[in-house]
Amino acid sequence: xLKLYTYFRSSAAFRVRIALNLKGLPWEPEVIWLPEGEHxxxxxxxxxxxxLVPTLVDGTLRLNQSLAIIEYLDExxxxxxxxxxxxxxxxxxxxxxxxxxxxIHPLNNLRVLKYxxxxxxxxxxxxxxxxxxxxxxxxxxxxxQLEDGxxxxxxHGDAVTMADxxxxxxxxxxxxxxxxxxxxxxxxxxxxxxxxxxxFRRAEPSAQPEAARAG
Amino acid sequence: xLKLYTYFRSSAAFRVRIALNLKGLPWEPEVIWLPEGEHxxxxxxxxxxxxLVPTLVDGTLRLNQSLAIIEYLDExxxxxxxxxxxxxxxxxxxxxxxxxxxxIHPLNNLRVLKYxxxxxxxxxxxxxxxxxxxxxxxxxxxxxQLEDGxxxxxxHGDAVTMADxxxxxxxxxxxxxxxxxxxxxxxxxxxxxxxxxxxFRRAEPSAQPEAARAG
Numbered sequence: 003x004l005k006l007y008t009y010f011r012s013s014a015a016f017r018v019r020i021a022l023n024l025k026g027l028p029w030e031p032e033v034i035w036l037p038e039g040e041h042x043x044x045x046x047x048x049x050x051x052x053x054l055v056p057t058l059v060d061g062t063l064r065l066n067q068s069l070a071i072i073e074y075l076d077e078x079x080x081x082x083x084x085x086x087x088x089x090x091x092x093x094x095x096x097x098x099x100x101x102x103x104x105x106i107h108p109l110n111n112l113r114v115l116k117y118x119x120x121x122x123x124x125x126x127x128x129x130x131x132x133x134x135x136x137x138x139x140x141x142x143x144x145x146x147q148l149e150d151g152x153x154x155x156x157x158h159g160d161a162v163t164m165a166d167x168x169x170x171x172x173x174x175x176x177x178x179x180x181x182x183x184x185x186x187x188x189x190x191x192x193x194x195x196x197x198x199x200x201x202f203r204r205a206e207p208s209a210q211p212e213a214a215r216a217g
Numbered sequence: 218x219l220k221l222y223t224y225f226r227s228s229a230a231f232r233v234r235i236a237l238n239l240k241g242l243p244w245e246p247e248v249i250w251l252p253e254g255e256h257x258x259x260x261x262x263x264x265x266x267x268x269l270v271p272t273l274v275d276g277t278l279r280l281n282q283s284l285a286i287i288e289y290l291d292e293x294x295x296x297x298x299x300x301x302x303x304x305x306x307x308x309x310x311x312x313x314x315x316x317x318x319x320x321i322h323p324l325n326n327l328r329v330l331k332y333x334x335x336x337x338x339x340x341x342x343x344x345x346x347x348x349x350x351x352x353x354x355x356x357x358x359x360x361x362q363l364e365d366g367x368x369x370x371x372x373h374g375d376a377v378t379m380a381d382x383x384x385x386x387x388x389x390x391x392x393x394x395x396x397x398x399x400x401x402x403x404x405x406x407x408x409x410x411x412x413x414x415x416x417f418r419r420a421e422p423s424a425q426p427e428a429a430r431a432g
Contacts, residue, residue: 051361052316063305067319070311077304089292090278096285101267103315104282108323117350122337135332146266 004029007049007057009036010210013107014068015056016171019205021072024162025081033212036112069096069103072164084164095158098147098165102172106140110175133179141176144169145186153188155195162196170196174207219244220274222264224251225425228322229283230271231386234420236287239377240296248427251327284311284318287379299379310373313362313380317387321355325390348394356391359384360401368403370410377411385411389422 004022006029008015022029034040034055042053050057050066058065058074065071076084085092108114110133118124118132152158157165173193176183183190196202207213219237221244223230237244249255249270257268265272265281273280273289280286291299300307323329325348333339333347367373372380388408391398398405411417422428 047361051365052312052320052358054320065308065312067312067315069315070308073311074304074308077307089289092292093280093285093289096288097267097280097282100282100285100318104319104323105267105269108319109329114324122339122343124337143267146262150266
């Protein structure tokens, strides 16, 4: 069975959990406690040299970076295709995915917020302003790209793709930091559509077993 | 002919320039002056709703996000393959590419450094510390992943892939901010190997026509 090194609040792990569920693939979780720095310790670095969550283990293969994992699952497993069949469509889906994964999320993840607090002496309010600044900039771009054509009930036409898989965890994070997501109505309509699907709901942070243990 | 909205110092545009050169594709540059904020103005947002450089125009298609563009070129154009043929190899190359594009570069690009200066009142020395912190963290992970197996003369075996295309611009940036890149000998050996190739040299910032105009 596939094994996923995961943590309930990790956006990147959340993406992979959604993809596994959409593909109908059973997986076994192995929780890595990010707040305690378990991902930076020797045992886990032996699994994932990038010292980041998630890692997917498929037989003897250890795969990391959420988008690389999702593309791998899409290429090797049956089930609904998360990347379109045409190169232009694939480019559009990858572009929206990267807008989340390479423009918004890297500026707002835990290690950066910790650095702002510890090294730059920023207080909670200032960290919130930082968070919402990058989140708003990115979501405004996401909304413009949806309006630029190609979206339907989902980010790319009417079927779920990797772009939806990336969008949903970002909206969970945005709300946690009180971003005014109602400014992005097209984006939020698609988010709501995704959350009608069990594959998304079953992947969300509060549905993970370790959420209760984290308190 | 392909048209590339580019800027000589943009790492993401540098990646696409390398890929175009490796594929032997002629392209016409359209310079977007990032320091003057031209990418955030209406005419360019009409071209690229993400308001980021680069954009590649292929006929009626406007493509953005450098890795999405590179995968598109690889899927639609002949010439050396920048992604391996096997899914596991593709996952590894994408993972190394994303380590640069989603972990190192987003924290160190111009808009972030400007925010640190203007909004958080950080001086040049503090910005340098920030830059090198994330660059070192990412390059150390890159080095560990290379040591974990799979590398050869290049990041993935002995042929150039998208991982090399992402690595080279990051090293140019790292040096500009005085990162001690000699700490990463395996990575730097591959960088040196890449720089023996004309496709990389012809794409570098100082070789772009606008470099002279920028002074």
